[in-house]
Amino acid sequence: MDNITNPHDKLFRETWSDKKVATDFLRHYLPRDVLSLIDLNSLEICKDSFVEDDLKEYHSDLLYKVLLDGHEGYVYLLFEHKSYPDRLIHLQLSEYMLKIWRLNLKQTKSHILPIIIPMVLYHGQKKWNYGTKFSMLFPKCSERLSAYLPDFEFILQDLTQYSDDEIRGMALSRIVMLLFKHISDPDIAQKLPVIFSFMREITESEGGLRFLEKILRYLSNAADGITPNELKSIVEESLSQKKGELFMTIADILRKEGYEKGIQQGFLEAIELGLSLKFGDESLKIMSLVQKIREIEKLKSLKNAIRTARDISDITIMIEN
Numbered sequence: 521m522d523n524i525t526n527p528h529d530k531l532f533r534e535t536w537s538d539k540k541v542a543t544d545f546l547r548h549y550l551p552r553d554v555l556s557l558i559d560l561n562s563l564e565i566c567k568d569s570f571v572e573d574d575l576k577e578y579h580s581d582l583l584y585k586v587l588l589d590g591h592e593g594y595v596y597l598l599f600e601h602k603s604y605p606d607r608l609i610h611l612q613l614s615e616y617m618l619k620i621w622r623l624n625l626k627q628t629k630s631h632i633l634p635i636i637i638p639m640v641l642y643h644g645q646k647k648w649n650y651g652t653k654f655s656m657l658f659p660k661c662s663e664r665l666s667a668y669l670p671d672f673e674f675i676l677q678d679l680t681q682y683s684d685d686e687i688r689g690m691a692l693s694r695i696v697m698l699l700f701k702h703i704s705d706p707d708i709a710q711k712l713p714v715i716f717s718f719m720r721e722i723t724e725s726e727g728g729l730r731f732l733e734k735i736l737r738y739l740s741n742a743a744d745g746i747t748p749n750e751l752k753s754i755v756e757e758s759l760s761q762k763k764g765e766l767f768m769t770i771a772d773i774l775r776k777e778g779y780e781k782g783i784q785q786g787f788l789e790a791i792e793l794g795l796s797l798k799f800g801d802e803s804l805k806i807m808s809l810v811q812k813i814r815e816i817e818k819l820k821s822l823k824n825a826i827r828t829a830r831d832i833s834d835i836t837i838m839i840e841n
Contacts, residue, residue, distance in 0.1 A: 526577060526601070526741075526742075527737070527738050527741035527742040528580070528599070528601040528643075528700065528703075528738075528742065529576065529580040529599075529601065530737075530738070531696060531699075531700075531734060531735075531738045532580045532582075532599045532601070532641075532696075532700075533580060533582070534734055535692065535693060535696045536582050536597065536599075536693075537565055537582065538692075539563060539565055540690075541690065541692055541693050542563060542565060542582070542584060543560050543563055544689050544690045544693060545689060545693055546558070546560060546563070546584070546595060547560060547689075548688045548689045549639070549675075549677050549689075550595075550637075550639075550675065551675065554637060554675075557588055557589040558586050558587070558588055558593075558595075559586065559587040559588075560586070562585075562586050562587035563584050563585070563586050564584065564585040564586075565582065565583075565584060565585075566582075566583040566584065566585055566594075568583055568620075568623060569581055570583070570596075570615075570616040570619045570620060571598075571616070575612070578600070578601060578602045578606070579598055579599065579600060579601070579612070580598075580599040580601065581596065581597065581598045581599065581616065582596075582597045582599075583595075583596050583597075583620065584596075584597070588634075588635055588637075589635075591634065591635070592634050593634045593635040593636065593637070594620060594624075594634055594635070594636045594637070595636075595637045595639060596613075596616065596617065596620065596636050596637070596638045596639065597639045597640075597641060598612075598613060598616070598638065598639065598640050598641070599640075599641045599643075600640055600641065600642040600643075600644065601643060601644075601700075602644055603644045603645045603646070603704065604644050604645070604646050605642065605644060605646060605647075605648045605649060605650055607650050608657070609640060609650075609674075610652075610653070610654045610656070610657055610674070611654075611657065613638050613640075613654075613672075613674055614654060614670070614672070616638075617636050617638065617672075620636055621633050621634070621636070637675065638672070638674040638675065639674065639675045639676075639677065640652075640674050640675070640676050640677065641677045641679070641700075642676065642677065642678045642679065642680075643679045643680075643697075643700035643701055643703075644680065645680070645704050646680070647678065647680050647681065648676060648678040648680070648681075652673050652674050652675070652676050653671060653672075653673045654670060654671050654672050654673070655669050655670075655671040679697060679700055679701040680701070682701070684698060684701075684714075687701070691718045691719070691722055692722060692731060694718055695715055695718050695719060695722075695735065696735075698711075698715045698718075699715060699735070699738065699739070702715070703742050703743060704744075706745065708743055708745070708746065709745070709746050709750060709754065712739075712751075712754045712758070713754060713757060713758045716754065716755065716758035716759060717758060719731075719732065719735070719758075719759065720758075720759060732759075736751070736755070739751060787816065787819035787820060787822075787823055788810065788811060788819065790823050791810055791819065791822055791823050791826065792807055792810070794823065794826040794827075795807065795810075795826060795832075795835065798826060798829070799831075799832050802832045803832065805832070806832065806835060806836055806839065809836075809839050809840075810822065810839060813839070821838070822835070822838060822839065825838055
């Protein structure tokens with residue numbers, strides 16, 4: 521799946537990186553008093569991510585720049601796709617907010633920090649049972665020490681606490697949120713027809729088939745216990761036979777991608793071993809470059825070239841050409 525660590529991350533980014541969807545989401549899920557201070561027409565989607573590489577398996581994020589009470593501000597949306605609540609999410613949010621402030625200071629040269637409204641979208645299997653205030657991480661202490669405790673509160677959207685009817689917004693975001701809510705349910709197959717019913721009008725619109733392809737790819741990668749034939753039948757019953765045939769085409773592509781990914785991984789491991797045996801610690805300098813190569817033929821040539829390479833620079837030149 522390219523450089524994306526899991527299918528939840530991929531669908532989250534593809535959905536809420538759309539300005540229309542993002543605006544609709546904030547309109548429905550920001551508190552009314554906060555929403556009244558935001559000019560949603562000013563919304564801009566920032567391309568930066570603030571999640572560390574080792575946490576991308578559990579968190580995804582998007583940053584929206586908005587006009588907030590007449591000033592430049594941000595809404596930071598963190599998607600928590602672990603199956604259980606993270607007690608220290610407050611600390612991670614504070615670290616991400618600090619990165620956003622530093623980036624803003626660097627870009628604007630201003631000495632005034634913008635307001636950041638942190639939001640967490642959670643779709644784990646267990647109810648979020650921790651508070652939303654940063655100060656809850658500290659021990660209870662005398663009121664005289666309260667001035668020294670940093671504090672902020674984040675807006676939590678816990679999908680486990682919404683009924684399906686309570687999930688609001690445009691059809692596209694409702695579909696994705698319902699899938700996130702039910703993806704780990706053992707009876708997900710029985711719930712898909714209802715979820716797909718929201719997709720009928722979308723699939724006939726411009727870009728609708730592309731959206732359906734994203735959904736089917738997500739289900740193929742993330743839904744356990746549903747066979748391709750079962751998913752094809754559900755699509756045909758909910759949408760049309762034509763859309764079911766589309767899924768089988770996608771399934772063939774996914775099988776091919778999986779096969780090619782296995783070959784690619786095999787070459788990467790062989791190259792890493794070969795470089796390590798021949799060049800020792802020097803090989804660490806270029807493995808990050810090797811891992812970015814997607815062409816199987818180039819990886820094959822690189823693997824064969826290790827035997828005759830005189831030094832590490834021969835391999836580097838080959839990678840860069």
